[in-house]
Amino acid sequence: xxxxxxxxxxxxxxxxxxxxxxxxxxxxxxxxxxxxxxxxxxxxxxxxxxxxxxxxxxxxxxxxxxxxxxxxxxxxxxxxxxxxxxxxxxxxxxxxxxxxxxxxxxxxxxxxxxxxxxxxxxxxxxxxxxxxxxxxxxxxxxxxxxxxxxxxxxxxxxxxxxxxxxxxxxxxxxxxxxxxxxxxxxxxxxxxxxxxxxxxxxxxxxxxxxxxxxxxxxxxxxxxxxxxxxxxxxxxxxxxxxxxxxxxxxxxxxxxxxxxxxxxxxxxxxxxxxxxxxxxxxxxxxxxxxxxxxxxxxxxxxxxxxxxxxxxxxxxxxxxxxxxxxxxxxxxxxxxxxxxxxxxxxxxxxxxxxxxxxxxxxx
Numbered sequence: 247x248x249x250x251x252x253x254x255x256x257x258x259x260x261x262x263x264x265x266x267x268x269x270x271x272x273x274x275x276x277x278x279x280x281x282x283x284x285x286x287x288x289x290x291x292x293x294x295x296x297x298x299x300x301x302x303x304x305x306x307x308x309x310x311x312x313x314x315x316x317x318x319x320x321x322x323x324x325x326x327x328x329x330x331x332x333x334x335x336x337x338x339x340x341x342x343x344x345x346x347x348x349x350x351x352x353x354x355x356x357x358x359x360x361x362x363x364x365x366x367x368x369x370x371x372x373x374x375x376x377x378x379x380x381x382x383x384x385x386x387x388x389x390x391x392x393x394x395x396x397x398x399x400x401x402x403x404x405x406x407x408x409x410x411x412x413x414x415x416x417x418x419x420x421x422x423x424x425x426x427x428x429x430x431x432x433x434x435x436x437x438x439x440x441x442x443x444x445x446x447x448x449x450x451x452x453x454x455x456x457x458x459x460x461x462x463x464x465x466x467x468x469x470x471x472x473x474x475x476x477x478x479x480x481x482x483x484x485x486x487x488x489x490x491x492x493x494x495x496x497x498x499x500x501x502x503x504x505x506x507x508x509x510x511x512x513x514x515x516x517x518x519x520x521x522x523x524x525x526x527x528x529x530x531x532x533x534x535x536x537x538x539x540x541x542x543x544x545x546x547x548x549x550x551x552x553x554x555x556x557x558x559x560x561x562x563x564x565x566x567x568x569x570x571x572x573x574x575x576x577x578x579x580x581x582x583x584x585x586x587x588x589x590x591x592x593x594x595x596x597x598x599x600x601x602x603x604x605x606x607x608x609x
Contacts, residue, residue: 252330252530260294261529264325265316266346267309268300268336270423270589272360274309276518277333282313290515291522293529297325301339301595301603321606322346326353331529335360337423337590341575342600344372345607347384351376356383356529362426362548363541366572370545374538383534385525386541388430390416390490392520395504396434402502403494404438409445409470412436414492415481417508420586421457421551422576425464425482429547431490431506432466432480437540444471447543450550451562457555458585460484464551467562489517549573575600 252261263281267273273295279287281295295313299322300306310316319325325332332350334343337360344364350357351373363386364370377384390396403409412435416428439445449467462482470476486508493503510516528535546565552573554563574580576590 251532254530260292261330261526262296262328263293263331263333263529264297264299264319264322264329264350265295265309265333266299266322266336267333268302268305268338269593270337271335273298273333273335274312276514277335277522278309278313280514280519280522282315284312290519291526293331293522293526295333297328299325301336301599302593323349326350326355329355331355331525332357333360334358337361338576338593338595339600339603340590341365341369341572342603344369344376345604347373348376348607351382351384352380354380354382356532357385358525359384359386361386361388361430362422363545365575367542367545367549367568368570369572370542374541378538381532383528383532384538384541385528385535386544387521387524387535388427388434389518389521390427390431390506391434392524393431393490393506393517395490395492395506396431399435399492399494399502399504400438403435406494406496406502407499408473408497409439409468409476410495410497411476412478412492412494413481414478414490415483415486415488416490417484417486417488418460418462418482419484419588420459420591421452421462421464421482422580423586423589423591425457425462426548428480428482428490429464429551430544432478432492433540433544433547435492435494435504436468437536437543440468440540440543443469444473445469447546447550447565448475449562449564450547450554451558451560452551452555453560455555455560456582456585457552458580458582465562466547 280290306318418425446469453463464480466478489506491505
């Protein structure tokens with residue numbers, strides 16, 4: 247099939263987006279209302295959702311009824327040739343992401359894979375390799391990565407003669423669903439330093455006993471050139487006075503700090519919308535937002551704390567230990583005393599449902 251390329255022929259042209267979504271995804275809420283504005287919302291991007299498919303057919307129907315202009319397709323591959331960009335936004339089906347995204351990457355369609363990207367390093371690398379093989383731009387991100395605070399602290403850290411550690415916080419529900427935002431906010435601040443050789447991730451530990459509820463504490467270890475490693479402490483409370491915060495410790499020349507406020511004006515526009523516009527640019531140009539190695543590092547920053555708390559009693563886990571390990575998908579297996587309860591864990595898929603999807607994509 248000929249690869250579709252978006253070309254704006256008039257100022258009114260909108261980039262067409264196809265969606266695989268499910269309960270807990272962003273398209274049904276904060277993103278969809280800006281791409282296909284409902285009565286109380288305004289358009290804030292040059293993208294419009296045109297087609298949708300869900301594992302549960304009733305969810306597809308509800309989605310299309312909510313957003314004007316969206317067509318339900320019987321097979322997600324029917325979108326190919328009709329769309330300019332693709333959202334994979336069913337965070338309860340994360341274990342199937344490489345299967346769900348394959349036809350779109352093979353068609354060269356720029357693709358957003360919603361957080362947390364993959365349940366294993368192997369599956370994350372598989373998607374990156376598919377994208378590279380077919381010249382398709384791929385990304386995964388937290389909206390926190392595009393906030394002013396992340397860019398400001400990143401620039402200040404680049405000027406620091408030394409990094410002696412950092413501390414941060416992020417308001418979460420559970421680590422699987424929302425704690426990841428704090429990990430990827432930290433990465434957004436340190437990514438240039440990682441590339442420079444003073445920040446590569448070498449380990450992580452989840453020090454609090456229960457990742458399912460707020461009050462999480464993660465320690466990250468980073469290499470530091472010819473100096474000893476430095477460490478970052480990420481607190482994951484609920485209701486903190488700030489969506490996210492970080493302070494990077496330098497020497498006597500000063501520290502660098504930044505914060506995403508808890509009660510900012512026009513929150514939608516100066517947080518979520520920034521990520522949407524970065525994504526639109528990727529869809530239009532075909533140029534990835536981030537190098538692929540950064541996507542893999544971000545996945546490590548998500549999976550290592552889980553490996554630590556699930557397999558090592560909260561002790562330090564190393565990247566090489568993830569090679570043959572997979573985090574269980576959102577399921578009853580991960581729930582204890584009815585927790586976690588947020589997003590990905592509200593409407594769980596059965597094994598039979600996921601097996602049926604695998605068979606569909608094999609056909």
